[in-house]
Structure formats: C-alpha cells, structure tokens
Amino acid sequence: MKRNYKKSDFPVSKIRKFLEPGPVALISSHYKGKSNIMTQAWHTVLEFNPSLIGCMITASNHSFDMIRKSGECVINIPTVDLIDEIIGIGNSSGQRMDKFRKFGLTPEPAQIVKAPIIKECYANYECKIADASLLDNYNFFIFEVVRAQAATYPKYPRTVHYRGEGVFMVSGKELALPQKFKKKNL
Amino acid sequence: MKRNYKKSDFPVSKIRKFLEPGPVALISSHYKGKSNIMTQAWHTVLEFNPSLIGCMITASNHSFDMIRKSGECVINIPTVDLIDEIIGIGNSSGQRMDKFRKFGLTPEPAQIVKAPIIKECYANYECKIADASLLDNYNFFIFEVVRAQAATYPKYPRTVHYRGEGVFMVSGKELALPQKFKKKNL
Structure with missing residues (x-):
C-alpha cells in the first residue's frame, strides 16, 4: 500500500542524507503541457553548496529531452512500498502514456520548478540544470537542487x-x- | 573482526551489482613508491561497456593528486566489519602515515594497475582514468574499470x-x- 508521508522543507545543503546511500529515484519532468516520470539510479552528490547532483540519463529516454529542453526536473525518493510502480515506470515509455495516471501517483505542484512533485515519495528535490556541457559525451546532467522537502x-x-x-x-x-x-x- | 573473502574474477560490464546500490568505497592509489587509501562515497556508474564509473574526489585530498598523476586507482568495496577502518581512513591523511599499516589492511598486487588491492574488501575494481577533463571544474574523475574481482x-x-x-x-x-x-x- 502506498504511503502518505507528511513532509516539511529540508535544507538543500543536506540532501545527501537521502541520496548518498544510493537509492533508486523517480525523476519527474514537465515540458509543453505534459508530465513524465522515469526510474533512475545512476546519480551522485557532487557538492554541498551550491547543492549539486550528477545524473546519467540515457539519451533515448523520453525524459532526457523533456529535462534538457525544460531545464528542470524533480528527483523524488520512493520507498519500498512503491516497488511495483518503480519497476512499471522503468518498463514503460512516457511517449505513449501518462505515467502518473497509469501508476496511480499524484502530481503535486512544486514551488520553484514546473515539473511536478510525486506526492507518494519520501523526499522531493526540485532541480534546475546547472551544467549541460556533459550531455553530448556522457548523457550526464549536473543539477542544482533549488528546493527540497522530506518526510x-x-x-x-x-x-x-x-x-x-x-x-x-x-x-x-x-x-x-x-x-x-x-x-x-x- | 575482518573478513577473509575468497574471490574470483568478475565481468567488468556487471560491476554495477556492488556499486550501484551506493556503498561507501575505499579507493587505493599508488604513486612514486607510496600507496594510500581514502574513504569515498560520491560515485556513480556511467556506462556498461566500456565499464565507466564517475567519482567526485575533493582536490585537497592527498589521494586526488596520487590518482591524477598515476592515472590509476582501485575502487574497493568494504563491508560493515570494516566500519572502524572506513571511519579512521576518512579521518586521516595519507600525507602523514601509511594507512595500510595504520589500519591493519593488506595490500595485494593488482593485475593491471600499480595501485594495490585491499585484500579485506568484498570486491576490487581496478581502474584507469578514462577522462580527466572534468577535474578542473568538478573534481570529477571518469574511470574505466579494466579488471574486477569479487567474493x-x-x-x-x-x-x-x-x-x-x-x-x-x-x-x-x-x-x-x-x-x-x-x-x-x-
């Protein structure tokens, strides 16, 4: 059963607490009126202040273009109760479906970025692209976390x-x- | 008590198995006749084939220069029995001590690189620098895993x-x- 976490603001300089241990993340994005979600696990903290995260996202993913073109995303940290959604989202492409509806997840407005927060996740890190220069060679996004909340x-x-x-x-x-x-x- | 793992060769294209979950690593290096170890956790898998890993290592670490100048290191995956060594190695600098001796760890010859393998670790990934162009801006090494072994x-x-x-x-x-x-x- 999906959890219903009560959350509060979390300091962006301390987001390692839930990301550095290496969990699978759900990355949500928004571009031209559509939202999408992908399952992602190739990420690392890069700096405390500014709060930087590096993420490798294969360019063939629908989310890659949505994030690159909008310049934004939310890195959501799901818990084990969402294991079926984590796998299902990884199995499917947002080109052909609305993954929020398909997987029964709730998009909530973020404070700073247009990409939606996934309500059912334990933590949500709102991100803007800080450096896109590594996309051509490594599909590697460097994001700055501009706002965070956690359960x-x-x-x-x-x-x-x-x-x-x-x-x-x-x-x-x-x-x-x-x-x-x-x-x-x- | 330290474990004594029996190991065998492991395919470099599958090293995610022990790294992608996000464990703290011990990175060993060798330069000009001296070996060193650092505790490191800001890493991510970047590619299966070639087998690439990205690692952020603060430039003020003694290991940063040793790895950059030698072009090599070993990423060793320790287990919880080594928790005191993991913390102790993170607390100290290799400029002033031989960390293998200080922490009772056994350096074993690697097959391809000059940096030693830490015998007491569960897995050992021998690495060569594949791309050093991100060091100036992000202290970010891109390594190719050239040989791996695991328990x-x-x-x-x-x-x-x-x-x-x-x-x-x-x-x-x-x-x-x-x-x-x-x-x-x-």
Whole structure:
C-alpha cells in the first residue's frame, strides 16, 4: 500500500542524507503541457553548496529531452512500498502514456520548478540544470537542487537500491557513530 | 573482526551489482613508491561497456593528486566489519602515515594497475582514468574499470551507505523480482 508521508522543507545543503546511500529515484519532468516520470539510479552528490547532483540519463529516454529542453526536473525518493510502480515506470515509455495516471501517483505542484512533485515519495528535490556541457559525451546532467522537502516521519526511509538483473537491495538499519568522526568530517 | 573473502574474477560490464546500490568505497592509489587509501562515497556508474564509473574526489585530498598523476586507482568495496577502518581512513591523511599499516589492511598486487588491492574488501575494481577533463571544474574523475574481482561468498555483501552527520545505513535484504521486468531492461 502506498504511503502518505507528511513532509516539511529540508535544507538543500543536506540532501545527501537521502541520496548518498544510493537509492533508486523517480525523476519527474514537465515540458509543453505534459508530465513524465522515469526510474533512475545512476546519480551522485557532487557538492554541498551550491547543492549539486550528477545524473546519467540515457539519451533515448523520453525524459532526457523533456529535462534538457525544460531545464528542470524533480528527483523524488520512493520507498519500498512503491516497488511495483518503480519497476512499471522503468518498463514503460512516457511517449505513449501518462505515467502518473497509469501508476496511480499524484502530481503535486512544486514551488520553484514546473515539473511536478510525486506526492507518494519520501523526499522531493526540485532541480534546475546547472551544467549541460556533459550531455553530448556522457548523457550526464549536473543539477542544482533549488528546493527540497522530506518526510518528517519515519526518521529514515526504507529505500530500494538496484543491483541489476531484477535484484534490489532494501535499505537496512542505521548505524550512528558520530563520536568516531573528526568534527570537520561530519 | 575482518573478513577473509575468497574471490574470483568478475565481468567488468556487471560491476554495477556492488556499486550501484551506493556503498561507501575505499579507493587505493599508488604513486612514486607510496600507496594510500581514502574513504569515498560520491560515485556513480556511467556506462556498461566500456565499464565507466564517475567519482567526485575533493582536490585537497592527498589521494586526488596520487590518482591524477598515476592515472590509476582501485575502487574497493568494504563491508560493515570494516566500519572502524572506513571511519579512521576518512579521518586521516595519507600525507602523514601509511594507512595500510595504520589500519591493519593488506595490500595485494593488482593485475593491471600499480595501485594495490585491499585484500579485506568484498570486491576490487581496478581502474584507469578514462577522462580527466572534468577535474578542473568538478573534481570529477571518469574511470574505466579494466579488471574486477569479487567474493564468491556470501552472494551479496553487507555494505555501509553514508547519510552524513556520522550516520550510516547498512544494506538490508535482497528483493529479486526479475519476472516483473521487461527482458530488455534487466
């Protein structure tokens, strides 16, 4: 059953908290009156401030052009309750369907970008393209996160992490060891 | 207690299996007769064939220069038994110590690169720099994995995934759902 998360604003400089562990993301986009969603897992944090994320998106994806042309997207972090939607969205193309309707997901207006937020996801990172110069060679977008929100409960999401060949790892327990870190490295 | 993994060669086109889920890595390097290790988590798979990985490494790290100048490194995937070493290596600089000795890790010769493999890690990906053009603007290395090996048991590693502020997520159970995928997407 889909979760109904209550969310609040989250500092863009701290978005690593839910992205750096490496979950599968759902990226939503909007261009010329149409919205789309893709399943995406080849991403990395690149910088805290400005808050930068790098994402490799294969150019043959319908979302690639929508994001490039609109200059925007939302990186949504789904949890394991959405596993069927994650796989189904990855299996299909937005050229032929409205994925929000097909997969029963709710598009909510974002604050800064025109791409919709996926309500059922644990966190939503509104992004603008910061650097498009790596698209030709690597299909690699560099996004700046311009606004973020995350669920207030539970403290950490149960995300899914893809291994290929149809196998996901589901995120496990947290291990809090701040006392072992040098303060400057926290 | 440190694990003693028995390993075998692993196809470089399939290295996503242990990297795409987003674990903290230990990157080993070798330059001018000295070896070093750093803790690293800002990485992403970029391509299957050639097998490309993107890694953001802050330029102030001692390893940054060693990797750039030698053109090589090994991306080692540690498991949760090495949590103290992962944190300790992140807390310290290789300019002032031999981290293999300090942290009781075993350097083993790699097959193709001069950087040593960390024996105690679950998987070891030997890498050469494929593209250094993003270093000036983003400290972003694009590596080609030229040889890989991984433990033959257990089937999946219990890796650690960083959230910032001293908190790690430990990888949980696997969810195998290949029957739900379109074959071309597996």
